[in-house]
Amino acid sequence: MPTPVQIMEEANDVIRYLVEVGLAGDQNFAFRRDLPDEYTEVTFPHSHHINIALKNRDYAEIYAVLAQARAYNAILPDGAILQMMYKFVGEDLEQHRLAFFPAPHLADFQSNAEAYLEDEIYADVVAQRNVRFPLRFDFDCRDGICIPLSHPKSHLSLGQYENCRIPLSSAITPIGFVDFVLRNFYHTAFHSFATKLPKYARAFAESIFAEELQVVHVRVPTPAN
Amino acid sequence: MTSVSVVRGTNNKPVASEALARFFANNKTLTGELMVGYPIVGSSDGRFTIDAIFVSPQKGVVIFDLIEGADPGDFCDRQDDAANKLEAKLRGYKELVRKRQLAVPLSVISFAPGIADQKKFAVKDYPLTNLGGLPETLAKLDWEATEPGLYAAILSAIQSISTIRKSRTKRVAEKADSRGSKLKALEDSIATLDNLQSRAVLETVDGVQRIRGLAGSGKTIVLALKAAYLHAQHPDWRIAVTFNSRSLKGHFRRLINNFSVEQTSEEPNWEKLRIVHAWGAAGGTERDGIYYEFCRAHDVEYFDFGSAKARYGSSGAFSGACKHALSLFKPGKPLYDAVLVDEAQDFPPEFLRICYEMLDSKKRLVYAYDELQNLSGASLPLPEEIFGRAPDGVPRVNFDGDDPAAPRRDVILEKCYRNSKPVLVTAHSLGFGIYRIPTRAGATTGLVQMFDQPDLWREIGYVVKDGALTPGSNVVLARSEESSPAFLEQHSATGDLVQFLSFPDHETQSQWLTAEIQKNLSEDELRHDDIVVINPDPLTTRERVGPIRRRLLDLGIASHLAGVDTSPDVFFESESPSITFTGIYRAKGNEAGMVYIINAQDCHAAAYNLATIRNRLFTAITRSKAWVRVLGVGKEMDGLIQEYQRVLEHNFELHFRYPTEDERKEIMIVHRDLSAADEKRVKSRQKDLFELVSDLEAGNVHAEDLDDKLLAKLDELLAKRRAP
Numbered sequence: 005m006p007t008p009v010q011i012m013e014e015a016n017d018v019i020r021y022l023v024e025v026g027l028a029g030d031q032n033f034a035f036r037r038d039l040p041d042e043y044t045e046v047t048f049p050h051s052h053h054i055n056i057a058l059k060n061r062d063y064a065e066i067y068a069v070l071a072q073a074r075a076y077n078a079i080l081p082d083g084a085i086l087q088m089m090y091k092f093v094g095e096d097l098e099q100h101r102l103a104f105f106p107a108p109h110l111a112d113f114q115s116n117a118e119a120y121l122e123d124e125i126y127a128d129v130v131a132q133r134n135v136r137f138p139l140r141f142d143f144d145c146r147d148g149i150c151i152p153l154s155h156p157k158s159h160l161s162l163g164q165y166e167n168c169r170i171p172l173s174s175a176i177t178p179i180g181f182v183d184f185v186l187r188n189f190y191h192t193a194f195h196s197f198a199t200k201l202p203k204y205a206r207a208f209a210e211s212i213f214a215e216e217l218q219v220v221h222v223r224v225p226t227p228a229n
Numbered sequence: 230m231t232s233v234s235v236v237r238g239t240n241n242k243p244v245a246s247e248a249l250a251r252f253f254a255n256n257k258t259l260t261g262e263l264m265v266g267y268p269i270v271g272s273s274d275g276r277f278t279i280d281a282i283f284v285s286p287q288k289g290v291v292i293f294d295l296i297e298g299a300d301p302g303d304f305c306d307r308q309d310d311a312a313n314k315l316e317a318k319l320r321g322y323k324e325l326v327r328k329r330q331l332a333v334p335l336s337v338i339s340f341a342p343g344i345a346d347q348k349k350f351a352v353k354d355y356p357l358t359n360l361g362g363l364p365e366t367l368a369k370l371d372w373e374a375t376e377p378g379l380y381a382a383i384l385s386a387i388q389s390i391s392t393i394r395k396s397r398t399k400r401v402a403e404k405a406d407s408r409g410s411k412l413k414a415l416e417d418s419i420a421t422l423d424n425l426q427s428r429a430v431l432e433t434v435d436g437v438q439r440i441r442g443l444a445g446s447g448k449t450i451v452l453a454l455k456a457a458y459l460h461a462q463h464p465d466w467r468i469a470v471t472f473n474s475r476s477l478k479g480h481f482r483r484l485i486n487n488f489s490v491e492q493t494s495e496e497p498n499w500e501k502l503r504i505v506h507a508w509g510a511a512g513g514t515e516r517d518g519i520y521y522e523f524c525r526a527h528d529v530e531y532f533d534f535g536s537a538k539a540r541y542g543s544s545g546a547f548s549g550a551c552k553h554a555l556s557l558f559k560p561g562k563p564l565y566d567a568v569l570v571d572e573a574q575d576f577p578p579e580f581l582r583i584c585y586e587m588l589d590s591k592k593r594l595v596y597a598y599d600e601l602q603n604l605s606g607a608s609l610p611l612p613e614e615i616f617g618r619a620p621d622g623v624p625r626v627n628f629d630g631d632d633p634a635a636p637r638r639d640v641i642l643e644k645c646y647r648n649s650k651p652v653l654v655t656a657h658s659l660g661f662g663i664y665r666i667p668t669r670a671g672a673t674t675g676l677v678q679m680f681d682q683p684d685l686w687r688e689i690g691y692v693v694k695d696g697a698l699t700p701g702s703n704v705v706l707a708r709s710e711e712s713s714p715a716f717l718e719q720h721s722a723t724g725d726l727v728q729f730l731s732f733p734d735h736e737t738q739s740q741w742l743t744a745e746i747q748k749n750l751s752e753d754e755l756r757h758d759d760i761v762v763i764n765p766d767p768l769t770t771r772e773r774v775g776p777i778r779r780r781l782l783d784l785g786i787a788s789h790l791a792g793v794d795t796s797p798d799v800f801f802e803s804e805s806p807s808i809t810f811t812g813i814y815r816a817k818g819n820e821a822g823m824v825y826i827i828n829a830q831d832c833h834a835a836a837y838n839l840a841t842i843r844n845r846l847f848t849a850i851t852r853s854k855a856w857v858r859v860l861g862v863g864k865e866m867d868g869l870i871q872e873y874q875r876v877l878e879h880n881f882e883l884h885f886r887y888p889t890e891d892e893r894k895e896i897m898i899v900h901r902d903l904s905a906a907d908e909k910r911v912k913s914r915q916k917d918l919f920e921l922v923s924d925l926e927a928g929n930v931h932a933e934d935l936d937d938k939l940l941a942k943l944d945e946l947l948a949k950r951r952a953p
Contacts (some may be wrong), residue, residue, distance in 0.1 A: 026790070030790070031787075122767055125815075131533035
């Protein structure tokens with residue numbers, strides 16, 4: 005099971021990779037913070053701004069606050085921001101929050117890749133934008149919070165739908181998260197940024213409730229031994 | 230020769246202002262400076278504008294209360310008010326006060342050219358006069374500026390428009406000789422506008438005004454302050470300041486806000502004074518743009534970048550979109566009272582035309598540009614061409630004629646405050662290819678581009694040291710002491726101001742660069758925001774800059790790459806410092822003490838587009854406030870260094886033969902910008918020709934096999950090329 009130190013290192017390796025291939029225009033490294041009662045957090049600078057993302061506000065406004073405060077691990081060419089936060093008790097994962105917030109006023113990477121990669125000065129002049137919505141991989145295994153089916157321990161939330169929690173078989177590592185984002189939103193005919201991501205054989209233990217296997221769910225790969 | 234210089238700002242009393250300006254412009258006995266529509270004095274009850282002011286070593290300070298028409302109103306009260314407010318402001322300058330008295334006399338005259346019988350309103354101690362009585366009224370004022378420096382001090386106090394260059398944050402430099410200390414000294418010495426810049430800010434015309442100037446001459450500041458000044462004088466006007474790179478927006482906002490607060494003690498009304506992108510898209514005020522607004526107002530089809538590119542190609546996208554809109558709109562729907570365009574060289578002429586058509590009949594359009602910073606290939610045509618002709622065939626805009634009483638319509642800022650002489654001359658020399666050795670057989674000049682009007686060299690601050698500035702003649706050009714102030718270069722040895730370095734490969738370039746940056750931060754007392762790294766080729770910026778930034782991160786140094794949506798202010802204001810990496814387009818408007826240009830080998834040679842490519846190098850070099858390092862790899866970089874060596878050998882002077890008109894035409898063709906499609910066509914024809922020649926040589930094809938008429942035609946075309 006990945007420890008806090010390993011998760012932090014993995015997150016930072018991913019960030020370095022994103023910088024190196026030119027995808028991250030700006031970045032903040034993950035850092036580890038010890039909290040009372042044997043809690044440890046792996047988080048990013050300015051993370052206190054995420055509170056805004058939890059409030060009832062217009063998405064464009066939420067995005068603007070986060071981007072302005074540089075509250076992210078990385079910002080991508082199309083303005084999308086990535087955040088990774090993990091919270092452990094001792095060595096055991098208790099919660100995580102991995103978020104992808106696209107820029108609502110810009111075209112997504114796949115539909116405008118050339119303009120972004122070639123530094124086109126008018127790349128931000130776009131009239132038709134796809135509907136861009138945030139997505140989050142959340143994990144919470146605290147008693148009283150997780151409830152089979154209605155609040156899976158590990159789940160994917162799409163958009164800002166209040167009760168959208170698609171069950172996942174387990175928690176996700178930083179590489180698993182970024183690989184998912186790159187593969188789905190940053191691959192074009194000419195670019196496959198996910199293929200060279202650093203690889204680790206780490207994974208969290210399966211955490212899905214039996215009932216949840218009966219509904220549409222997402223399987224997280226387990227490490228090959 | 231007139232001895233009063235007249236600066237025509239704007240106010241809401243045009244008739245009296247005009248009469249006053251003419252009087253002083255034609256006056257042969259007085260000396261001094263007349264400023265109309267200035268100064269603005271912030272006071273407890275808000276903004277207060279003085280109609281006009283005359284500052285003179287013979288008369289001291291004379292405030293003019295201007296009266297339009299025949300009713301003087303309560304002019305005594307106005308005179309007291311103006312004098313009290315200005316005095317309160319001037320008393321703030323220690324050098325103007327002796328004990329508790331202002332050392333310069335302050336008088337007020339109410340000037341009413343529309344009042345025939347001035348005696349009717351006469352009040353003791355409150356002079357009121359029409360044009361005829363003005364000389365006599367002025368004659369009663371007497372002062373002699375005996376104290377040396379006092380006149381200069383009062384003039385400077387009144388002219389000081391804005392303390393513009395205040396560093397964003399306090400600079401801490403402990404070592405007296407560190408780069409950090411040197412930058413601090415530089416920043417302190419260029420904290421105020423010079424006279425020419427102040428004039429350019431105030432002088433406002435009805436009609437089009439053009440501001441030209443070198444990189445670093447303060448065009449952007451002048452434009453920003455001009456917008457702020459116009460807004461202060463005419464709060465009801467709708468004014469737009471426009472630009473093409475979002476990275477400039479915060480910069481404009483800050484400059485305008487500072488000016489407003491300093492001069493008027495009020496924040497500008499951003500509803501009236503708008504800082505808008507040139508293009509724009511739907512999505513609220515933040516995304517708004519001039520072209521978008523124009524399309525909406527006239528209900529014509531709007532293109533975003535993607536659709537314009539699909540229709541007109543990447544380089545012709547904006548020009549195509551603008552042209553389309555211009556072909557469909559119906560005149561007569563003014564949207565603005567004044568429009569100010571920055572970096573106009575980067576816009577297609579059609580865009581300026583759109584700005585022009587958005588204005589009311591006064592056509593107050595101001596555009597600032599620097600021919601050499603053009604990154605797009607096509608340079609701006611003459612104003613006659615941009616703005617077209619009236620039905621009677623007369624150009625709607627031209628800049629001929631020079632009336633000393635009128636505000637200037639064509640302003641040139643010749644002083645460069647950002648770049649030292651070695652930096653600027655290096656940039657010019659490489660930008661024009663002054664010491665470039667021609668690569669084409671038979672070429673008579675290595676120049677990449679040249680001004681059609683030789684006199685432009687003088688106007689941008691060069692002096693002819695030898696030879697003649699005429700086509701076909703040899704000439705030696707050097708920067709004059711006035712146009713390139715010595716303090717800009719005296720802080721460091723020439724060999725430290727500019728360095729060119731060639732590396733065997735990208736890896737060694739990156740190693741050297743990261744080690745230097747580390748040293749800048751740890752030993753040289755430079756801050757992160759004193760350093761900018763520029764990659765000149767926009768196509769490769771992301772991929773080339775990545776590994777270098779990764780290396781810096783491994784050394785614990787944060788950096789960011791300026792992107793579509795990057796606002797530089799986020800980083801400057803942030804508590805977590807970061808070094809800026811940027812492609813050439815977003816380098817505009819940035820300046821830094823230490824500029825690193827990487828992969829400059831891309832700027833040495835090219836079969837096509839060489840003028841544009843050289844302009845990138847020029848733009849990159851001129852971002853430097855103090856030091857510049859030009860790095861590159863391989864053979865092409867060595868070639869560029871050889872060119873720089875010749876700049877050095879010529880001691881930062883430009884020695885060349887001014888090309889003839891025919892030569893200028895030829896270099897324009899050779900180095901013109903080719904679209905991707907053109908480039909493909911040339912390449913494919915070149916290949917065909919190569920194969921034909923090889924086959925003829927090898928005897929696979931004989932000349933006799935080919936069509937006689939075609940061959941004859943080819944003969945004819947080639948003969949034309951041989952005989953000049």
